[in-house]
Amino acid sequence: MIKLLQGLLALLLLAAPLARAQETALPPPPPLDPAAVRSVMRHAVEDVIRPGYADLARDAEAMKDRMERLCAAPSPEGLAAARDGFVTLTDAWARIEIVRIGPALEDSRFERILFYPDRKGLGLRQIQALLRDEDPAATQLSSLADKSVAVQGLGALDYLLYGDGSDSTATEAGAYRCRFAQAVAANVARVSTALSDGWNAPDGIGSAMIGFGPESPLFRTPDEAATALLGILVHGAEAVRDQRIESFYRGPDRQSFPRQALFWRSERTFPMIAGNLEGLRALFDGSQIATLLPSDPLGTADSIDFLLSNMARTARGMEPQAEAVLADPAQRQRLDYLLLSGKDLIQRLDGELGGAIGLSAGFSFQDGD
Structure with missing residues (x-):
């Protein structure tokens, strides 16, 4: 405190000089x-923005790989590794998500990575419905990308890896949930790569x-x-x-x-x-x-x-x-x-x-x- x-x-x-300066009009710049x-x-572009998106794409690809390994061989250790990957990935996203222009505005890429705020809980209801029905379309990258952006990104991964029933992804009983999370991680990797490529494009x-x-x-x-x-x-x-x-x-x-x-x-x-x-x-x-x-x-x-x-x-x-x-x-x-x-x-x-x-x-x- x-x-x-x-x-x-x-x-x-720090604010004191501002108060004093406001008493005298400053000349136009x-x-x-x-x-x-x-x-x-x-x-800005070469030292901060492009490296930031490169970090995001790298960490998203690593997250995709961790989910693939977890789903291929479920275990508590694999789940812990996936959760560690989520921490690393969200750290990278936090640092670069402030750049909300250009490629992030195309094809709803920003929302595909993070649909938030979601005050009505739309995403959560859709994720829970997919888990309940075990909709196979949510376990494939190509078909997941056609669903609501609310179930495609980091918010979905947060629930799948940490929400109710998430420990089941470390066992065979959680196979559907794991494949769903694997598809989400693959989608985040795909979109992250597109963002990085967009900022690096010559045009x-x-x-x-x-x-x-x-x-x-x-x-x-x-x-x-x-x-x-x-x-x-x-x-x-x-x-x-x-x-x-x-x-x-x-x-x-x-x-x-x-x-x-x-x-x-x-x-x-x-x-x-x-x-x-x-x-x-x-x-x-x-x-x-x-x-x-x-x-x-x-x-x-x-x-x-x-x-x-x-x-x-x-x-x-x-x-x-x-x-x-x-x-x-x-x-x-x-x-x-x-x-x-x-x-x-x-x-x-x-x-x-x-x-x-x-x-x-x-x-x-x-x-x-």
Whole structure:
């Protein structure tokens, strides 16, 4: 608790220069330097985004292999290995899922990997129905891909490996459940590879971000390319607050829903939040987007980096069970800190950083890709 209070104090100290600076109008920023923007785009794509998707594709393929071995020879050891693979895979997804543009928006790829939030429990009901009926179509990659996206991805794997009856996958009695999970893992591997390939394609979005110009069908100016990158950061910060936390906890005076938290069964709720924040920090630092600031009198870059670091550290320090967190006043205070800091993070990215590099003050990242 002392460290948390220290973090809040540091946050207030970081906000003090902003309050003073707001008393004096800042001059409009100069036009963005195309060479500087191109360098930032190259760092973002080549140093962060493409490697992130490559990691996801690698870990998804490894998960598929683990499921194949488990189903071929069911055992407690094989199930433990599959669960370890799920942890590794979801860690990789948490770091890169913040990039919600380009290939992720095509063919419902994002939803095929993770259908969430699912407040009406649509996915769970469909998964349970498939298990009850032992529908053979759910055990084959080709036919599973034609079913609802709610049963195709990591949410399905979370239930199949950790939900009611999941221990049966270590025995012959759980053969259908295992084959279902095997097909899901194969589908996640297929989609992950498509995402990685899309970002590496010579005519894909990665090349377009780096090679922006008048002839580009996607990004004609430095401003458009910089806006796309900033939009990833802002959307990512919004998703952490609005989807990862507020999906089950909206504040001390609101009803909580621990079983609506992402991956509560596998106790991966808070590692996923931390991974999202670490992914945002990797993109913010790795892209060197702060170098586009003509000056930084508000300490914007340091404030953003501090927030991302401290929020990720707080999430990593949470108890693993969402229900236990919500039952513990001290843990709930940490959630309140994440909500408060999340709001501040969005403002600093959207308002301060965006404004300082010349984006329209009224631009809404919710309106674009």
